[in-house]
Amino acid sequence: MGGNVELDQALAAAEAEVPECVAVSYVDATTGALLGLRASDPIAHGGAALVAASTTELLRSAALAAAESVFDRGRHERAPSPTEEIVVTAREHVHLVIRLKTRRKRAVVFVCRASVEADVALGHARAAAAALEATTRDPFERGSTT
16 A cells, blocks of 8 residues: 555565465454555455455444443453454455454454465464554554654
8 A cells, every 4th residue: 555664564474474365464453444455466456445344333332332242241350351353264365353442443454365274374373463552553543653
C-alpha cells in the first residue's frame, strides 16, 4: 500500500515467514479499515478491502461471543473473552486472522494457498504477528510521529 516504510517492511517479513502466504494485511479491527497490505499475488489486492471489512465482522461476531461466553461461564469468568484468532478455510485459500496482543484494535490477516498445512501456517502466523507488533510502531495510533 505504501505510505509507511516500517509497516511495509514488517508486512513483507510477515508474509515471508508464513508458508504459502500470498497476502498479509494490517487491519483496524474496530472499523474494518485496511491499514497496510503486502501481497505477492496481484489478485489479492482486489479483495483486500473486503477481507479487512470481513475481519471486523468476524472478530465482533455476536454468535462467536455468545458461544465463547458459554465456555467462559464454565470457568467462572465474569466477562466474555474476545475472539483472538480465526481460521477460515475455502477452496482456494486459508485465511488466518490474528488479533494483536497489546494493540487490541488491530489484527493481522494472512491469506495462504489452500494447500498449506493450516496448523503449521497458524504457528508461523502467530510468530509473525508477534514480531510485527514488537518491532513496529502503529502509524495510525494517536501520538505516532510516523
